[in-house]
Amino acid sequence: MKTTTEELVAFVAVVDAGSLTGAAEQLGQTPGISRALGRLEQKLETTLLNRTTRRIDLTEEGRIFLDRARAILEAIEEAEEQLALQRHRPAGRLRINAASPFMLHVVVPLIEEFTAQFPEIDLELNTSDQIIDLLEQRTDVAIRIGTLQDSSLHARPIGRSGLKVLAAPEYLQKFGTPERVEELSEHRLLGFTQPQSLNQWPLKQSQCATFSVTPNIAASSGETLRHLAINGRGIVCLSDFMTHQDIAEGRLVQVLAEHTLETYQSIHAVYYRNSQLSARIRCFLDFLAERYPLHP
Secondary structure: OOOOHHHHHHHHHHHHHOOHHHHHHHHOOOOHHHHHHHHHHHHHOOOOEEEOOOOEEEOHHHHHHHHHHHHHHHHHHHHHHHHHHHOOOOOEEEEEEEOHHHHHHHHHHHHHHHHHHOOOEEEEEEEOOOOOOOOOOOOOEEEEEOOOOOOOOEEEEEEEEEEEEEEOHHHHHHHOOOOOHHHHHHOOEEEEOOOHHHHEEOEOEOOEOOEEOOOOEEEOOHHHHHHHHHOOOOEEEEEHHHHHHHHHOOOOEEOOHHHEOOOEEEEEEEEOOOOOOOHHHHHHHHHHHHHOOOOO
16 A cells, blocks of 8 residues: 555654644644554554654654655645646645734735735734744744844845834823933833843944843833833834834834934745745745835
């Protein structure tokens, strides 16, 4: 008996999820995962996974087979996409991951237009304020802001976004507007729990090119900090892509503009695919790059 695609999908899903339960949830096939895995091992006459009550580990044979299984599934996926391309309609599931502020302020407003233009692409939108493993999280494209660290990823520049120090008018009316960088020590400051590089504000101070902040209130998400600032809880430094509308509508105003260095965060789309870029990924990247302005 020959191995089936269903069995390969089940095997790869179990490895990526780290458990039978996780794989079943990903694929929506709770009863079938274990049976498919058992059939595969029986056909290959070898054990691919060592199972205990706490974890699942690949055997040496499983490690070798995993690379081939991934390659086979990618080849099938690419063949299907090529057929879809011939019909000029990219199709399939596209899993996108981004930090919640970028997802909410940039991606979500474009979804209606994208789905109208590419109705056969099924979107899965996930948010994470930490860097994720694309394979482990079954992600096709991740949007990353700032300097890229992982050289194993392919990256496509999407644009860049400026940084500004901001506060709500209500906060400034109550606590006063700082005129010098040194005066920030007398104010409530909003910053990030991690990484600490996000708490380096682009403010000129004597010989230093940046101003290091110790937040009175810290959060892991820029969107949380944005809401805190809008509600008058302190002064914050955030990227233009999430605050330009707040500035335009007067919910936030720039602070210490004369002392602010012109600083930009680069925005990249990253993906693992080493072979020809899939049609659905390519059309999403083209769409996003065309509609995301250089200076939002």
